[in-house]
Each structure stands twice: as structure tokens, then as C-alpha cells.
Amino acid sequence: MSDHLHPEGDKIAKIIASHGLCSRREAERWIDAGRITYLGTPLLDCAQRIKDVESIRVDGKPLPTKPKLSLWLYYKPKGVITSHKDPQGRPTLFDQVRHLGDHVISVGRLDYNSEGLIVLTNQGPMARLLELPATGIKRTYRVRVFGVLSPDDIAAIKDGVLIDGVQYQGADVVVEREEKSYQWLRMTLIEGKNREIRRLIEHFGGQVTRLIRTHYGPFSLGTLEPDQCVAVDPAFVERLCRELHADELL
Template identity: 50%
Template sequence: MTEPEIKKERIAKRMARAGLCSRREAERWIEDGRVTVNGKKLDTAAFTVSERDHITVDGKDIPKTERPRLWRYHKPPGLVTSHSDEKGRDTVFDKLPDDLPRVISIGRLDLNSEGLLLLTNDGELARKLELPATGWKRKYRVRVHGHPRDSDIAKLGKGLTIEGVRYDAIDAIVDSTKGANSWMTISLREGKNREIRKVMEYLGYTVSRLIRISYGPLVLGDLKAEGVEEVKSKILRDQMGVEKFEEAEEPLKPGQRLPRGKRGNNAKKPAKTDVPKMNHQKRRTLKARSTSKRVR
């Protein structure tokens, strides 16, 4: 492979694809002097690398790029969606199975919220699915104290500005009321920090339970609390535009052949045999003689 053919990408993107962090976090790590390339400490994120470069963070090699993977996780209430917590509380990542690789969350659910949380080993995929431009709705079942009126639903549908922060249009339906509480289905595309709790409190209703039931085409379904289930690669390609990942192939051992389907034009062809060719000369056919009598 010649030098112009070597694929290069920004260092922050490479770190994100390795599942270490987001691009923004990678840029901060570089500014803090934590990243080196080929033994040289970086002082700017405006740097491109290839698979041939040796990259370390805090003196440790970054993981090899693997195919993007995605998991559905049922977050129970009481867990923090971060890798560490200054208050010493349990985190989502403390409760994951040991056989899972290092993953990051796509968006967050606050301490008391529960339901569907997406996890991935690829920071670029996380960034893509978090952007409002992706257009994926996040749907929630929400229990509030009180009985929301039609006028409140209309206000949510137009969007609200609270303390200088603009919240875009939110779809909301009151499903049922019982006693002092109401259950609602709320859908939004942005997902700003504690958005549902803030807008409902602004309208005079306290959220007592919040369950995310879907994120785009992915649903919570019957996944049990703390349960984890990987999303199929076909869904990643068809629904999320993830390209098929081609892993680097190891060199063949002496006498070893490429797998079927990867042999190309140079593959060894089967030996010719001395079987004589069939004579395909067209044979003459006899026409049936008419049995009808001649009419005189």
C-alpha cells in the first residue's frame, strides 16, 4: 500500500471510535497533555493519524478499533449514568456483566429515571445517535402528581422557554388518571438535561416516575431490570447507517487457502481431468407420418 492510500482520520475521532470517550472529551485530554502519538506528546487536536501510528493515553496504548456494537440496557432507578461518581454512588457501569467490553452511554438517564439506555463501544456512533438532527424520538411513560389539562398539552406542543433555555415541541398524551396521579406518554427529540422533569414542573406537575420505553426504532420491551441485550449488526447497518466492518486479515500460513468467497481471480483452480468432451452434434429427428386419409 502506497502512502497516499493509507486512510487517515482526526486523532479525536480515532479515540472516540476506540470507545474511550467522546470527541470533545478527546480534545480536552489532548489539551491536558495526556495523549502521545509515536512517542510525541500532542498539544493540538488538529492532527491526523492512521492505523500504523502508535497512540497512547496516560501512557497506555489505546484499544484496537473494533466493529461498532450496540446494546440495549434496562436501567433501574438509583444508578448514576457515568463511569465514576464524586459522591460514591453506584453507576450503571458498575452493574454491567464482566464479559462486556468498555462501553459508553448514548445520552443519559438521571439518578431516579429508569428504562431503556443504549450502550456502545464506539464514540462516533454515540455522537451520531445523540444529535437531534438524527431525528430519533425518545418515548417515555411518565407519572405526574395532578391532572394535566388540554391547555398544558398545547403548551408542550408549541415548545417552552424556561429560565432562558428553549425546549422544542414535545408530544404528550394523558393516558389515564387515578386518584391524585396521572400517567402520560411523552415523546421528544432533543433530550436536554432533565427536560421532562423541568417542563412538567414549570406547568405545575411533579414527576414521580419516569421510564424511557423507546429510543428511535429500539424498544425496552420485556427486557428485565439490569438486563443487557446486543443489537444485531444488520439493524446497525439498516437503521443507523453503520458501514460493514472489515477486520484486518492475518497473513496466511504455508499451505493455507483463503476462505471461500475471498479467493478472487488468483485462487487455485481445480485441476483439469482427461474426461473426453461430449459430442454435442445435433441429432436428426424423425417426423411422425400423418395417419389421416386423403380425401378424394
């Protein structure tokens, strides 16, 4: 039974995230720190379910009104880190989209040297739903590889590969262009483990010299330019929620 249908209410971390204060993971840290109370008593169990949302307090304050679900598409440039803060002082994605408000959450990540499509939302449960492998959302990338992968290498990637004890599910791979010293590949994944494409390519002796995410599920990079951000049409957001059986997010 999914959380939103549970007769005892939703888990406290999910409730906090759905009100746009932070991600579910961050909410769990707030609970551990004793910042969340219910009927005046600190909540210390992240799994506790609550129906009376109006009696929840965060740092002594009631929850804000639940924001209307919004999604944005952002072209993350290379050299921007997908984080709220960076100890090294590098530019962060959330510095770039500060105009969207304080409670924007990225759906997944792209590493510092990668670029392309990042989906943003103002609701943690939506981000989590779009990230979960069980949802079956595909991610597509254009990948420039220094070195040429053989047909056998590509077949192995399609079948799934075990690298250093980590099992990578099969990925769809299409060779778009091939020269003597490099290839352009189009790769489509469902899981999207950390640095998955780079590790797969390196495992077969290649080196990724450019990595661009072009699609995330139904969303496309399209004509977006680096550092450009656009809102997703609300009617499309509504259709997507209904297709994912997540009407409670609307």
C-alpha cells in the first residue's frame, strides 16, 4: 500500500517535504535533530505516520501552506555542481536558479563535468517519484568517447555489467558517429547510478570527454541553452501526475 493511501496518515518526513520546506532526506535529519514536534512533543521516529497535519511544528512554527506543484527544466552547464553548497566555492545549480524560490529540489543529479537536462520541482515527493527506478523513467545521454568501443563492448553494456562488485543494468546504446579516435554514443538508462556512464565507458578502455543529458522521461532538452530554465506547462504536470497515479501531489 502506498503512503498516500495509508489509513494512519503519511510519514512525517513525507509531509514536511510535501509542504516545500526541504527534501524528505533533509526532513529526516531535522527529525533526528529534534526540530519537529507534534502536539508539543518532539518527534524522533522518521517512520511515524500522522493524519493531523495542523498539529505539526517545525522549529515551533506551523507548516506553510502546501505549494502548488511546479516543475522546471534547466540546462545545467558543465562546471556547475548539483548541490546547495560547495566547500570549494564552486558555482552550484541552486545559485543559478535562486529566482525560483528557496525550496526548489532537483530530480537526480549531474556531476560537475556533465551537462544537460535537470528537472526541478518544488515538492520532495514528486522528485522522489521521478527518481525511483521502480517508476521506470528513462534517462538519455549523448556521450563523446575518446577511444572506440567494439561491438562486443557495446553488446556487453546492453546486457548489463558487474564492475567492482556493483551490478549495472543493461543500457541501450546507439553509435551516432564514429571516427578513428572517438565515438558519439546515445545511451539510455533507467537506474542512473552515480557516474554510471563514465564507469561503464572506462571499464571498456574508453574515456568520456563530453556527457550531455538530453532527455529525462517525457522531458527533453530541446532548444534550451546552457543555464536557461523554463517552466513546464501546468496542464502537462497534471497529466504526468495522473499517468504516474500520483493525483495526491496536485
